Amino acid sequence: xxxxxxxxxxxxxxxxxxxxxxxxxxxxxxxxxxxxxxxxxxxxxxxxxxxxxxxxxxxxxxxxxxxxxxxxxxxxxxxxxxxxxxxxxxxxxxxxxxxxxxxxxxxxxxxxxxxxxxxxxxxxxxxxxxxxxxxxxxxxxxxxxxxxxxxxxxxxxxxxxxxxxxxxxxxxxxxxxxxxxxxxxxxxxxxxxxxxxxxxxxxxxxxxxxxxxxxxxxxxxxxxxxxx
Numbered sequence: 001x002x003x004x005x006x007x008x009x010x011x012x013x014x015x016x017x018x019x020x021x022x023x024x025x026x027x028x029x030x031x032x033x034x035x036x037x038x039x040x041x042x043x044x045x046x047x048x049x050x051x052x053x054x055x056x057x058x059x060x061x062x063x064x065x066x067x068x069x070x071x072x073x074x075x076x077x078x079x080x081x082x083x084x085x086x087x088x089x090x091x092x093x094x095x096x097x098x099x100x101x102x103x104x105x106x107x108x109x110x111x112x113x114x115x116x117x118x119x120x121x122x123x124x125x126x127x128x129x130x131x132x133x134x135x136x137x138x139x140x141x142x143x144x145x146x147x148x149x150x151x152x153x154x155x156x157x158x159x160x161x162x163x164x165x166x167x168x169x170x171x172x173x174x175x176x177x178x179x180x181x182x183x184x185x186x187x188x189x190x191x192x193x194x195x196x197x198x199x200x201x202x203x204x205x206x207x208x209x210x211x212x213x214x215x216x217x218x219x220x221x222x223x224x225x226x227x228x
Contacts, residue, residue, distance in 0.1 A: 047216035129172035
């Protein structure tokens with residue numbers, strides 16, 4: 001190969017990076033449970049089911065407590081859902097305005113992205129709790145801390161050593177005036193801290209629609225109580 005040919009080869013343009021796949025509206029369906037937050041994702045507004053999706057409009061049938069105070073003007077919001085069929089999180093944005101019977105109208109609805117995660121709104125808590133394991137050296141009920149919680153899972157702090165895929169029963173009182181929450185957890189992530197402490201990223205197992213609705217309601221109520 002001559003010098004000119006080598007220089008020509010070295011100067012060949014790099015292959016363009018493949019474009020990421022575009023999100024598909026096929027991931028969104030009527031009846032999907034969603035959480036509506038402020039556009040920055042810092043405040044949970046309400047949980048709902050999305051219905052009557054047409055073009056760039058839809059309706060949100062709210063099933064948590066009403067927003068206080070209820071906005072007088074339409075607001076931009078982030079709408080996050082989870083497709084139980086494909087296991088994908090769905091991220092949308094839209095302009096929402098309240099209607100009768102806790103039905104919100106959504107306009108300018110846009111699909112932002114989908115992903116293989118369960119990224120629901122997380123509420124920081126730092127509450128006393130217990131974790132009960134039924135096998136191995138850690139069998140029995142042990143004290144722990146609920147660091148944060150979402151509809152799909154929780155972060156739990158403990159001095160007990162668990163491993164990935166271990167399961168335990170988490171019991172915690174999210175609100176004084178509500179019943180004890182009992183949640184089956186599976187450890188997905190282990191973070192070792194100082195002084196023999198650990199933090200565990202967990203997902204909830206065996207959750208049905210009623211269970212998720214109850215957790216959403218408790219998270220929403222706890223957020224409102226904290227702001228008051």
